[in-house]
Amino acid sequence: MSRHEPRHALRVGVGLDMHRLVSGRPLTLGGVSIPFPRGLEGDSDADVLTHAILDALLGACGEGDIGSQFGVGRPETRGISSLVLLKQVVILVAAKGYRPSNVDATVLAEAPRIGPHILAMRERLSAVLQIPLDCVNVKGTTAKGLGWVGAGEGIAAIAVASVTPVPAGPLAVSPHRTRRAHVKK
Numbered sequence: 261m262s263r264h265e266p267r268h269a270l271r272v273g274v275g276l277d278m279h280r281l282v283s284g285r286p287l288t289l290g291g292v293s294i295p296f297p298r299g300l301e302g303d304s305d306a307d308v309l310t311h312a313i314l315d316a317l318l319g320a321c322g323e324g325d326i327g328s329q330f331g332v333g334r335p336e337t338r339g340i341s342s343l344v345l346l347k348q349v350v351i352l353v354a355a356k357g358y359r360p361s362n363v364d365a366t367v368l369a370e371a372p373r374i375g376p377h378i379l380a381m382r383e384r385l386s387a388v389l390q391i392p393l394d395c396v397n398v399k400g401t402t403a404k405g406l407g408w409v410g411a412g413e414g415i416a417a418i419a420v421a422s423v424t425p426v427p428a429g430p431l432a433v434s435p436h437r438t439r440r441a442h443v444k445k
Contacts, residue, residue, distance in 0.1 A: 271358065271423050273319025277311035277326075278409075278416035289367060289374060289415075290381025290398060291343040291388070296372045300415060303337050304330075308417040309367050309381065309398065310342035313389075316363070316421035317349050321356045346388045358423035360389045364397045365419035370412045374400040 281287075285299030290309045300306035314326045323329065329352070330337050330345060337345070353360060363385065367374055374381075378398050386396040403410035 269424065270361075271320040273316040273321070273421050273423075275312040275315025275317075275319060275325075275419045275421070276416070277308040277315065278414055279306045279308050280414045281412070287372070288342070289377065289417075291341065291384035292377050292380045294372055294374070294377055303333060304340045304345065305342050307342035308415050309365055309419070310346055310385070312365055312417040312419035313363055313385065313421060314342070314346055314349050316365075316419040317353055317360060317423065320421055320423045321353055321358060323352060323356070343384060343388050346385075350389060353423055354426065357426055359426050360391050360421060361424045362391070362395045362422045363389065363419060364399075364421075365417055366399045366401060367415065367417045368401055368403055368409050369415040370402050370405070370410055374398075 279300035279302050281298040282301045283298050285301065285306070287294045287296040287299040288305045288307045291307065300308060311326055314329075318325055318329060326345070329349070350360060378400065381398050382393055382396045385398070386393045389396065405411075408414055409416055
């Protein structure tokens with residue numbers, strides 16, 4: 261996008277990711293290590309929740325998906341924290357003239373139950389996304405015994421993310437700063 265083209269006020273993307281559960285790997289969701297006898301198979305930490313958010317943000321900016329940005333099987337991403345990848349995507353989003361504004365995600369897993377870990381996930385994601393905690397929502401559900409997720413063979417996640425234009429110019433105010441009230445003298 262050139263500097264002279266108008267930016268849309270709001271853009272939205274959807275992301276979906278799924279990985280097989282395997283022995284011998286830690287389980288990480290939303291940047292949080294979750295005690296479980298199996299983890300997710302993949303090049304990075306295979307954090308399906310963060311990967312779905314990555315894809316949603318990339319989609320909102322018209323920048324493809326996690327595979328087109330980071331590839332598959334690259335040595336530099338082997339075992340990398342998906343939060344590091346998310347930070348890189350936040351930088352890419354900013355380079356496009358946008359900032360993340362909201363994320364809503366659902367994790368599909370028969371086990372483990374993610375409820376006790378949701379607040380920690382939201383806190384980690386909100387810190388990397390640089391948006392308020394109440395703008396990051398994470399939910400968990402099961403597949404009720406249906407399909408490969410229901411059989412406990414893997415975990416999937418779906419996310420929707422929105423981005424808004426970054427105000428331009430010297431008077432731009434961060435959306436996270438409070439404005440001082442004018443006092444009559």
